[in-house]
Amino acid sequence: MLTLILGCPLLAALALAFVPRSLRVLIRAVAVLATLISAVLAVLLFVQFNGASPGPHGFKFEQQVPWVPALGISYHVGVDGINLGLVLMGAIVALAAACVSWEIKSREKEFYILLLVMAGGILGAFASLDLFLFYFFHELALVPTFIMIGVWGRGEQKNYATFQITLYLSIGALLALAGLIALYVQSGAGTFDIPELVAYLDQHPISAGAQVIFPLLLFGFGILVSLWPFHSWAPLGYGSAPSATAMLHAGVLKKFGLYGLIRVALPMLPGAAQSWMHVVAWLCLGNLLYCGWVAMRQKDFNWLVGYSSVAHMGFVFLGIATLGLVGVTGAVLVMVAHGFLAALTFGLNGYIYQQTGTLEIERLGGLLRRLPFIGGALMMAGFAGCGLPGFANFAGEVTVFFGAWNVFRPVTVLACWGALIVGAVYMLRALRSMLHGPLGEQWALVTDAPHLWRKAPFVALLAALFVFGFFPRLLTDKIQPSVEPIVARFTGGTMAKANFHTDSLSPVTGANGKSSMAAELASAVPEKAGSAQANPAAAAQTPRSALPTPHS
Numbered sequence: 004m005l006t007l008i009l010g011c012p013l014l015a016a017l018a019l020a021f022v023p024r025s026l027r028v029l030i031r032a033v034a035v036l037a038t039l040i041s042a043v044l045a046v047l048l049f050v051q052f053n054g055a056s057p058g059p060h061g062f063k064f065e066q067q068v069p070w071v072p073a074l075g076i077s078y079h080v081g082v083d084g085i086n087l088g089l090v091l092m093g094a095i096v097a098l099a100a101a102c103v104s105w106e107i108k109s110r111e112k113e114f115y116i117l118l119l120v121m122a123g124g125i126l127g128a129f130a131s132l133d134l135f136l137f138y139f140f141h142e143l144a145l146v147p148t149f150i151m152i153g154v155w156g157r158g159e160q161k162n163y164a165t166f167q168i169t170l171y172l173s174i175g176a177l178l179a180l181a182g183l184i185a186l187y188v189q190s191g192a193g194t195f196d197i198p199e200l201v202a203y204l205d206q207h208p209i210s211a212g213a214q215v216i217f218p219l220l221l222f223g224f225g226i227l228v229s230l231w232p233f234h235s236w237a238p239l240g241y242g243s244a245p246s247a248t249a250m251l252h253a254g255v256l257k258k259f260g261l262y263g264l265i266r267v268a269l270p271m272l273p274g275a276a277q278s279w280m281h282v283v284a285w286l287c288l289g290n291l292l293y294c295g296w297v298a299m300r301q302k303d304f305n306w307l308v309g310y311s312s313v314a315h316m317g318f319v320f321l322g323i324a325t326l327g328l329v330g331v332t333g334a335v336l337v338m339v340a341h342g343f344l345a346a347l348t349f350g351l352n353g354y355i356y357q358q359t360g361t362l363e364i365e366r367l368g369g370l371l372r373r374l375p376f377i378g379g380a381l382m383m384a385g386f387a388g389c390g391l392p393g394f395a396n397f398a399g400e401v402t403v404f405f406g407a408w409n410v411f412r413p414v415t416v417l418a419c420w421g422a423l424i425v426g427a428v429y430m431l432r433a434l435r436s437m438l439h440g441p442l443g444e445q446w447a448l449v450t451d452a453p454h455l456w457r458k459a460p461f462v463a464l465l466a467a468l469f470v471f472g473f474f475p476r477l478l479t480d481k482i483q484p485s486v487e488p489i490v491a492r493f494t495g496g497t498m499a500k501a502n503f504h505t506d507s508l509s510p511v512t513g514a515n516g517k518s519s520m521a522a523e524l525a526s527a528v529p530e531k532a533g534s535a536q537a538n539p540a541a542a543a544q545t546p547r548s549a550l551p552t553p554h555s
Contacts, residue, residue, distance in 0.1 A: 005064050005080045005130045008044045008094060009140075011037045013123035016116045024112040031104070034115040038098040038122060045094035052087055052481060060198035062132065075194030079132040084485035085265060088339040088478050089129045093255045095467060096346040097122035099460035100247035103350045106357050107155060107245065114155060117147035118247055125255050129262060134183050134195040137267075141259050145172060148244075148252050156243040157356070164243035171236035175226025179263065182219030186271060189216065201270045205492075209272065217275035220268040221283070224260030229313045230320065231289025238309030246353025253312045254346035258338045261319050265331065265489065269323070273492040277326065284324040284411045290317030291418050295425035299432075304355075304362040307433055308348050311388055314426065315341050315396075321411070321418055322403040326493040330406025331486045336478055337399035340387075340471060344396060347464040348384045351377055354457075355437075358449040364433050369442030374451045378438045380461045385430045387468055390422055395471035402479075 015037030022030055048064060058065030062081030069077045082090060100118065107114045124144025131137040153165040187195060192203040209216070222233070229237040237257075241249045269276050291314055298310035315337070322334025354377055355370070356362050371378035387394035390401075400422060407415045452458045471478055 008041045009126040011041045012119040016119035019116050034101045038101045042094040042098040045091045049091045076135045080130040081132050084481035086129045092339045092342040093125050096254045100250045102460040104247045121147040132197045151248040152244045155245045158243045161243040164239045168236045168240035178223030185216045204271050217272045224263045227260035234313045237313050238306050241309040242305040249349040250346040254342040270489050280324040284414045287317040287320035291421035295421050299429040325406045325410045327406050328490050332482050333402030335482045340395035340399045343464050343467045351381045364436050367437040368440040371438040373449045376452050385434045389427045393472050394468045398475035
C-alpha cells in the first residue's frame, strides 16, 4: 500500500509528460485524481494500522526489495507510529495543494508535473526505511521547490527568494548528507537500512567521531527546518512562493529534518544527542521568541504567517530536546498538526491574494463581510495557531510543555510566554485588521469561494485539525509505542517516563498502582499549601478528575 501511496503522484507526473499542454482540464484532473488516490489510501493505511501485523523490523505495511546489495541499499518502506501521521498528513496536504492550484494560469503542465514530483518525493521520504532513499526522495521533492518559486512565484523579490532558499537548503542538505555518509562509514554495519543500523549501533555504538557526526545531522537537518538562527530563508521563500508550493513545503517537506532527527540521529547517536540537547533547547527560544517578535512587526500577512511557521518549529525542537516520552510524543503530534495548519493558512492566503492582489494588512479590512467562508476559515486557522483548545496544535503544544517542564523549566516558561502572549498578539491583531472594521470600496467586488470544489481543500484541512484536536489519542496511542524504544536509550533525569492519554492529558495507572504522569503534573504545579509539601506521595496520586484537560 505504501508503494501505491508514494507511487501514484510519481506515475501521474510521468503520464502528464505525454499529455498535450492544450488539454488544461485533463492535466488538472490527472493531478487531482492521483493525489486523491494517495490520500484515500493513506486514510485506509491509518485506519488499518492497529489491526496490521508488524514485519520483521517492527514496522507495519513493510516492503523491502534489494537494490544494490554490495552497498546495503534496498527499497525499504514501512510505517510505525512516528511516520504514520506524517504520511497521512502529507497525502491530504498534497491533495489540497492540487485543488488550490487553479490560480496557476501559465505553463500549467510543467507546474502540475513538478507538484506531483514534489508530492511523491515527500511521501517517499517519510515512508523510506533506507538512508539512501530517505535522502534521495527528499532531494526529489526539494528541487521542484526552487523551480516553482522562480517560475511561478509572486512579488518583486521572487528571484532573490529563489536564490536564498536554494543556497540555505543546499547547504543544509549537504551537511545532512555528510553526516549520513559519516554515520554509514563509522558504523561499519555495511548497510543503509535504518532498522538494521539502529540494531547494530545498539550493540556496537560509535565512540570516535560521534561528537562530530551528530552536529552535522543536527545543523544540517536544522537548516532544513529553519532552526534559529538559520531561518531567514523561510519567510521570504514562503512569501514569494505559489500557494501550493508553500503549502507542501511549509506544511510537509519542512518536517523532513525533524523526522530525520527522531528517526536517525537520536537512536543511532544517543550519547552525542544527550550532550547537545541543552543547546537545542535554548536555540528553540530563538524560534519561539525572536521570530514571534519579528512577526509582530510584519505588514504583509504572508510574511507574518511565514515567521509564525518558523516560530512553531520551536515547539518541536523543545519536545525533542527533552529526550522523554511525553516531550517527543508531543513533538510528533505538533509536526502533524502544524502540517495541516500551515497548509490551510497558506492556501487561504493564496485565495485572498488572488481576489485582492495584495496581502498588506493595512490595506485590507472588513473582508469577512465579502468572504464569510474564507474569512471564517482564516479565523479558525488563526485560533489554531494561537493554541486554542479543540485544535490539534493545542494538544501537541501542551504535551510538549508537560514533557519539558521538569527538564528545561526556564526555557518552558519563556516558551509558554511566547506561545500564549506573543503568538496571540500578532495573529489576533492581524485578523482584526484584515477581517473586521470598515470594508474598503476597492474590495466591494471580491467574491467568496463559489462552490464546493473551492471549499473542499480547506474543509478537509480544518476537519483534520478538529479531529486530532478533539481525539488526539488517535495519534498518540500510535506514536507512544514507537517513541518508547528511542527514549529508552536515554537514562537518568533527562528521561520522563510516563504513559498518558492526550485527549484528557491524564495518566494511566502503572503497574505499581501509581501514576507517573500525575507525579509530573503535581510537581509542575506551584504548591499552594503546606500539605502538598508534607505529603508528596498524596500529590503523586492526584486523582484523574483533578487533572487539567485540554478543553477546560
